[in-house]
Amino acid sequence: MTDVLAITDHRQGELRDVSYEIITAGSELAAETGGDLHLAVINGDVEAFADDLNREGVDVVHTVDVGEEFNHDVYKQAITQLYDELAPQYVLAPNSVNGLDYAPAVSVALDVPIVTDCVALEVDGDALVANREMYGGKVETTTEVDAGNVIATIREGEWEAAEGDGSASIEAFDADIDESRVGSTVTAFEEVAGGDVDISEADFLVSVGRGIEEEENLSLIEDLAEATGATVSSSRPIVDNGWLPKNRQVGQSGKVVTPEVYLAIGISGAVQHVAGMKGSDTIVAINTDPNAPIMDIADYAIHDDLFDVVPALIEEFR
Known part of the structure; x- marks a missing residue:
């Protein structure tokens, strides 16, 4: 055998x-x-x-x-x-x-x-x-x-x-x-409420964490996603605050994703989050803390303020 x-x-x-x-x-x-x-x-x-x-x-x-x-x-x-x-x-x-x-x-x-x-x-x-x-x-x-x-x-x-x-x-x-x-029969399949997007199928994810500071600042991330053709996802604190729906959460208590590009913006990189995205082909991190765990696993680490970097990226892609 x-x-x-x-x-x-x-x-x-x-x-x-x-x-x-x-x-x-x-x-x-x-x-x-x-x-x-x-x-x-x-x-x-x-x-x-x-x-x-x-x-x-x-x-x-x-x-x-x-x-x-x-x-x-x-x-x-x-x-x-x-x-x-x-x-x-x-x-x-x-x-x-x-x-x-x-x-x-x-x-x-x-x-x-x-x-x-x-x-x-x-x-x-x-x-x-x-x-x-x-x-x-x-x-x-x-x-x-x-x-x-x-x-x-x-x-x-x-x-x-x-x-x-x-x-x-x-x-x-x-x-x-x-x-x-056979004691049961499947009669139908229904998506979980709020499942407007399946982030596990995305090739390019722009993911945001608590570094975004306020819900109003999410519009900046959405502008970047629109400019790059990416899908918006997030770490758990964003979902816990009610700023994005549960189906956008990456991590152990969210979804496992393996996109070609994972752009982590203002995400520290807690182990629970990393467990959900470490299989990404290319990881790019933007963080003001050079010692944030996400910087250790990133292929490209940008040590800078996201409020300076993201507008520059939007302008470049547009």
């Missing part, structure tokens, strides 16, 4: 970013075990999803056509049957709403240990070593699971998305779903 089985995630007809990240995590583990990476896509337009997921590092994509919407009982049955068929050493699932719904149930059904919210994984002999963050990201722990088989859920934004065309075989898996054990 050296293979890895990774479960992908999709919502409303679209694959979520973590589906490409789990390929990277799974292929790295498979390289360490010497096994193959098996990818499973359950429900929805499985054929189209499989073609898109055929990235470098994937050996087999298993399509499980058992409905359109996510269902706890269907996923549980399909994954346990895949496990029985493939006998993988490790099973990876996203640490998402859906993944945390079915993964513990699969763990119990298979009598296999589970470790959740992993930010790094490696194999050490017969053990799986998982890094996890606790206490709002202030502490990183190492969990060693010394078992033949392990289920692990991975945090979104911690692995690079897999790229490159793959040469995986695509195989249909005929899951035998016992309808008498």
Whole structure:
């Protein structure tokens, strides 16, 4: 048993970013075990999803056509049957709403240990070593699971998305779903109120923190976003003050984002915020405090007053 089985995630007809990240995590583990990476896509337009997921590092994509919407009982049955068929050493699932719904149930059904919210994984002999963050990201722990088989859920934004065309075989898996054990049905999907923008999908985020001082000054940030074609997001204090809606919050208690450019304006860089944006391709920080934590992770750090820098940027881009 050296293979890895990774479960992908999709919502409303679209694959979520973590589906490409789990390929990277799974292929790295498979390289360490010497096994193959098996990818499973359950429900929805499985054929189209499989073609898109055929990235470098994937050996087999298993399509499980058992409905359109996510269902706890269907996923549980399909994954346990895949496990029985493939006998993988490790099973990876996203640490998402859906993944945390079915993964513990699969763990119990298979009598296999589970470790959740992993930010790094490696194999050490017969053990799986998982890094996890606790206490709002202030502490990183190492969990060693010394078992033949392990289920692990991975945090979104911690692995690079897999790229490159793959040469995986695509195989249909005929899951035998016992309808008498399906106790619920998804009838509709509704966005959370205030979800005018999904910041997790943005390529360029202009994010503002308490350094903006007053709500009236947000208009300056909005002008910059308009000039650059960016989307406005924020740290938690801005949302707590009621200046921006919850769906704009980046961080551990907000959304995990991985834009091409993340411009942090007046944000100190608390660990809870950094946990939500550290996967950004390029981080630019503007802060009057050269010792602010955000400056340590920024690719470009501007030590200056945002009320001087932002107007200059607006003028330049316009």
